[in-house]
Amino acid sequence: MPVSHDPGMTTLLKPGDAGYDDARRIHNGMIDKHPAVIARCTSTADVVDAVRLGREAGGEVAVRGGGHNVAGKAVTEGGVMIDLAPMRDIIVDPATRTVRAQPGVTWAEFNDAAAAHGLATTGGQVSSTGIAGLTLGGGFGWLMGKHGLAIDNLVSADVVTAAGDVLTASDTGNEDLFWAIRGGGGNFGIATSLEFRVHPLDTVLGGILAHPLAAGAGVIDAFRRFTADAPDDLGIACGLVHAPDGSGNKIIALPLCHAGDDPQRAGADIKALRDFGPPVLDAVEVMPYPVVNTLLDGGFPKGALNYWKSAFLTDLSDDVIATVLDAYAQVPSPMSAIIIEHLHGQATRVAPTATAYPWRGTGYSVLVIAQWADPADTQTNVAWAQALMQQLRPHLSERRYMNYMSADDAGFVREAYGPNYHRLVELKRRYDPTNMFRLNQNIDPKD
Numbered sequence: 001m002p003v004s005h006d007p008g009m010t011t012l013l014k015p016g017d018a019g020y021d022d023a024r025r026i027h028n029g030m031i032d033k034h035p036a037v038i039a040r041c042t043s044t045a046d047v048v049d050a051v052r053l054g055r056e057a058g059g060e061v062a063v064r065g066g067g068h069n070v071a072g073k074a075v076t077e078g079g080v081m082i083d084l085a086p087m088r089d090i091i092v093d094p095a096t097r098t099v100r101a102q103p104g105v106t107w108a109e110f111n112d113a114a115a116a117h118g119l120a121t122t123g124g125q126v127s128s129t130g131i132a133g134l135t136l137g138g139g140f141g142w143l144m145g146k147h148g149l150a151i152d153n154l155v156s157a158d159v160v161t162a163a164g165d166v167l168t169a170s171d172t173g174n175e176d177l178f179w180a181i182r183g184g185g186g187n188f189g190i191a192t193s194l195e196f197r198v199h200p201l202d203t204v205l206g207g208i209l210a211h212p213l214a215a216g217a218g219v220i221d222a223f224r225r226f227t228a229d230a231p232d233d234l235g236i237a238c239g240l241v242h243a244p245d246g247s248g249n250k251i252i253a254l255p256l257c258h259a260g261d262d263p264q265r266a267g268a269d270i271k272a273l274r275d276f277g278p279p280v281l282d283a284v285e286v287m288p289y290p291v292v293n294t295l296l297d298g299g300f301p302k303g304a305l306n307y308w309k310s311a312f313l314t315d316l317s318d319d320v321i322a323t324v325l326d327a328y329a330q331v332p333s334p335m336s337a338i339i340i341e342h343l344h345g346q347a348t349r350v351a352p353t354a355t356a357y358p359w360r361g362t363g364y365s366v367l368v369i370a371q372w373a374d375p376a377d378t379q380t381n382v383a384w385a386q387a388l389m390q391q392l393r394p395h396l397s398e399r400r401y402m403n404y405m406s407a408d409d410a411g412f413v414r415e416a417y418g419p420n421y422h423r424l425v426e427l428k429r430r431y432d433p434t435n436m437f438r439l440n441q442n443i444d445p446k447d
């Protein structure tokens with residue numbers, strides 16, 4: 001049975017308790033860890049309590065928001081797991097165009113609450129992802145060309161530090177901490193409330209255009225030419241995937257979201273893409289913004305086995321195109337995908353040192369998603385992703401996006417923080433000198 005931790009009200013789950021197994025499971029089915037205790041928090045006071053418990057226990061402390069981190073950092077083997085999933089309050093303030101949300105909230109919940117007031121901000125493209133982990137790592141989303149990354153819309157956050165202090169971080173208070181959490185992930189404390197700037201937006205022109213894989217080189221070339229001067233209003237990616245109809249056909253999908261005010265202008269902006277060859281699917285139409293963020297959900301079932309590899313490309317060359325097409329022709333699992341994301345617009349107009357997240361250049365990121373269902377297929381699928389990354393190596397920059405890093409990517413942590421690493425180490429020494437929050441893409445205070 002769950003027990004209460006005196007003097008607070010945090011529910012503590014131990015192995016064998018009802019709800020323990022549900023609480024320790026996260027999105028990636030590869031992660032099967034057993035915390036000694038799971039502290040299920042419903043308030044900032046609970047989190048303060050749980051941090052004290054973690055400090056006193058002295059072992060590993062894990063922090064779970066939405067549970068989507070593929071590296072599995074949200075759960076610990078044998079340590080204390082601080083579970084924020086029950087913290088789901090959302091307050092929309094249409095007058096100040098802000099939304100304050102707790103860290104257990106998913107993007108589906110956030111988008112729906114904001115949309116009820118005709119408001120929206122940059123958030124994850126799969127609606128079950130948590131707002132907290134995604135934002136603290138940077139936050140790519142359909143609106144990043146128009147409104148910047150998720151961190152660029154973060155106005156303030158309440159943070160419980162390793163010492164158990166509750167600090168409000170913003171541009172006008174605890175500014176260093178505010179800088180650090182905008183890209184530094186969970187290294188500096190636990191965000192118990194996140195306040196976002198939101199923008200007027202009702203509907204978007206969004207959906208998916210798809211072509212057969214056989215037309216792949218031409219389609220990716222068209223994507224490359226099209227994105228060279230994509231308008232800020234447009235978010236677009238290019239994915240090598242299997243058709244969602246179960247036919248087993250491989251396709252090149254172009255999921256997109258145009259957030260401009262004028263539907264005619266939006267139609268004109270994507271005409272060149274629509275005019276490229278006969279698509280096997282043209283499901284682009286006017287839809288509410290929350291809907292465009294659910295279109296990819298079916299491709300990411302909870303509990304599937306995941307192994308991801310990712311890096312920013314130096315260029316989207318013909319060689320890269322040939323390499324990904326060849327790799328996808330041999331992909332061992334129909335659940336796997338190769339996604340090329342395009343970064344431009346507002347997200348790229350922020351100085352690299354203005355936030356802890358540094359990679360503000362225009363260009364492309366490649367995300368290799370190996371995903372499968374049967375544990376017996378693990379080796380084959382992991383090997384496929386690793387071999388593809390090896391082949392792409394001449395075209396990969398040193399830059400990494402920490403939110404996409406796998407459990408075996410710890411060696412790339414400096415590449416994730418780039419020119420900001422040194423300042424982050426100094427701030428880590430100030431806010432978490434004993435490195436209690438180390439189960440993340442870790443900034444070591446001893447560096």
Ligand SMILES: Cc1cc2nc3c(=O)[nH]c(=O)nc-3n(C[C@H](O)[C@H](O)[C@H](O)COP(=O)(O)OP(=O)(O)OC[C@H]3O[C@@H](n4cnc5c(N)ncnc54)[C@H](O)[C@@H]3O)c2cc1C
Pocket residue numbers: 026027062063064065066067068069070072073074075084103123124125126128129130131132133134135136137138139140141185186187189190191192300403404439440441
């Ligand atoms: C299907 C899928 C789709 C995705 N789509 C996108 C996308 O569109 N854009 C994008 O940028 N990324 C995307 N990601 C990556 C995503 O941003 C990361 O996995 C992120 O870590 C998820 O956050 P979470 O809260 O759900 O995860 P969790 O696993 O709960 O948290 C990850 C880590 O973040 C830290 N953390 C979480 N909450 C807090 C908190 N309140 N305070 C302090 N630290 C905290 C902790 O270190 C934790 O271990 C996607 C991932 C998946 C699996």
